[in-house]
Amino acid sequence: DVKVTQSSRYLVKRTGEKVFLECVQDMDHENMFWYRQDPGLGLRLIYFSYDVKMKEKGDIPEGYSVSREKKERFSLILESASTNQTSMYLCASTSLGTSGTDTQYFGPGTRLTVL
């Protein structure tokens, strides 16, 4: 079974704090993703990585950065948290192939509240 884990299920931070969200996958997947999910807006891609030390901006990268030092771990960083970053954050991973299902496997999510 593919397993994607995230460091916290719930997190409460204050405005201006630096926040780290960690994601680890155990299937040797090349691609990893960070999404946020908000009511009425669905899943929106923040950043993705297709290899160690490689990263690409998604649709809404502003206010976020990422780090991928090891293949199994992809971190999302909020340099200075703001209230509009209160959301559910979902990490996902998938293998490199673009044929077949190559479905994304999601972690359980981190519900972040910024006060």
Place this chain on the structure above:
Amino acid sequence: GQNIDQPTEMTATEGAIVQINCTYQTSGFNGLFWYQQHAGEAPTFLSYNVLDGLEEKGRFSSFLSRSKGYSYLLLKELQMKDSASYLCAVRDPNSGGYQKVTFGIGTKLQVIP
């Protein structure tokens, strides 16, 4: 750009059949996914279509028409546990670099007794 439309909410009766529609407009197409997401949980994969036609998997089936930019998810013999959001997602090979998957906002299905 990418645009994916699906109804926001649906209600259906236990034991019945429900069809959840999804229409998409993307610059390219390389597969359509359906995911199920229970409240407070992560999305889980249900089905994948890349060619026209119907794919059946137990009580769930998914249909694709590429010429119409249209898909539906069919759930038969509805059970209370099928109450969840159903996300339609399209993979676009023309999104620059990586074949990005774009998600619809999801259809919240409520199954009632």
